[in-house]
Amino acid sequence: MEDVSQMVxxxxxxxxxxxxxxxxxxxxxxGADYKLNWGATLPRLRAKADELISTPxxxxxNTRYSLAIALFKENxxxxxxxxxxxxxxxxxxxxxxxxxxxxxxxxEIAEQAAFNLFQYLPYAPEKAYTWMxxxxxxxxxxxxxxxxxxxxxxxxxxxxxxxxxxDQSIAALQGDSLMVRKAAMTAxxxxxxxxxxxxxxxxxxxxxxxxxxx
Numbered sequence: 001m002e003d004v005s006q007m008v009x010x011x012x013x014x015x016x017x018x019x020x021x022x023x024x025x026x027x028x029x030x031g032a033d034y035k036l037n038w039g040a041t042l043p044r045l046r047a048k049a050d051e052l053i054s055t056p057x058x059x060x061x062n063t064r065y066s067l068a069i070a071l072f073k074e075n076x077x078x079x080x081x082x083x084x085x086x087x088x089x090x091x092x093x094x095x096x097x098x099x100x101x102x103x104x105x106x107x108e109i110a111e112q113a114a115f116n117l118f119q120y121l122p123y124a125p126e127k128a129y130t131w132m133x134x135x136x137x138x139x140x141x142x143x144x145x146x147x148x149x150x151x152x153x154x155x156x157x158x159x160x161x162x163x164x165x166x167d168q169s170i171a172a173l174q175g176d177s178l179m180v181r182k183a184a185m186t187a188x189x190x191x192x193x194x195x196x197x198x199x200x201x202x203x204x205x206x207x208x209x210x211x212x213x214x
Contacts, residue, residue, distance in 0.1 A: 004063060004066045004067050004070050005070065007059075007063070007067055007070075008067070008070050008071060008074065008079070011048070011052075011071070011079070011082065012074070012076065012078075012079065014048065015040055015076075015078045040077075040078045042081070042112075045078060045081050045082055045085065046085060048082060049082055049085035049086050052064075052067075052086055053086060059086070061088075064086055064087075064088055065087065065088060065091050065092070067083075067086065068083045068084075068086050068087035068088075068092075069083075069087075069096070071083035071086075072084075072087075072100055072103070077108075077109070080104075080109050080112075081108075081109065081112045081116075084109075084112050084113045084116040084117045085112075085116045085117075087117050089117055089120035089121050089122070090122060092117075092121070094121075094123055094127070097118070097121065097127065100113065101113075101131070101138075101139065101142065104138055104142075105138075107138065107141065107179055110138045110141050110142050110145075111141070111142075111145060113142065114141075114142045114145035114146055114149075115145065115149070118142060118145075118146050119145070119146050119149040119150065124146050124150065125146075125147075125150060125155075125157075125161070127142075127143070127146065128142075128143045128144075128146035128147045128150070129143065129147075129161065129164055129165075129168075130143070131143035131146075132144060132147070132164075132165070132168045132172075133164075133168055137177040137179065137180050140172060140177070140180045140183070140184075141177075141179055141180055141183050143168075144169075144172065144180070144183035144184050144186070144187040145183055145186075145187075147165065147187045147190070147191075148183070148186050148187040148190045151187065151190035151191050151193065151194055152190050152193075154194065156194055156198075162198075162201065165187075165191065166201065166202070166205045168184075169184045169187060169188050169191075169205075170205060170206070170209045170211070172184035173185060173188075173206075173209070173211055174209065174211070188202050188206070189202075
């Protein structure tokens with residue numbers, strides 16, 4: 001099935017079977033602004049992504065990238081999340097990721113993009129450090145989430161990376177955005193988990209800034 005527009009249409013129709021009105025209402029009440037939101041749960045979307053990826057006759061390698069691009073263009077919550085799940089991280093160019101980031105307007109999509117796709121990009125560290133230093137909360141959120149995952153996978157930063165991470169973390173922890181503060185603290189905890197030296201660096205930096213290490 002090479003017709004991407006037809007695939008998008010059929011995928012959107014499949015969301016009706018996943019509809020959860022209570023979930024959708026809860027999101028609206030919390031300010032999540034989507035043109036269309038079926039309230040599909042993340043496990044069901046993951047199952048849909050796995051179904052597409054594991055069925056070559058549905059989604060050939062050549063189509064997978066194009067389908068992800070087409071889905072993300074839709075102002076539909078489920079389409080955007082599914083796009084982050086099926087996009088091949090080794091194929092997507094940094095310029096495309098920058099465009100996607102510009103189009104992300106909710107915390108949920110930012111987090112799903114970071115967890116499903118951004119952390120696996122070959123250039124993930126570069127994006128993380130750039131976004132972490134942004135003045136835009138959703139960019140900062142993605143930056144810290146990416147670094148949390150990289151630290152969890154035992155990827156150790158170099159000296160410059162350490163200094164930049166600590167400086168940006170302290171700034172975020174003293175900032176106004178609750179979601180960014182939480183993401184920054186999680187990243188600091190993952191950084192400390194890299195080993196005793198990293199733990200001492202983190203604790204010393206937070207203590208110097210009169211912040212508690214949780």
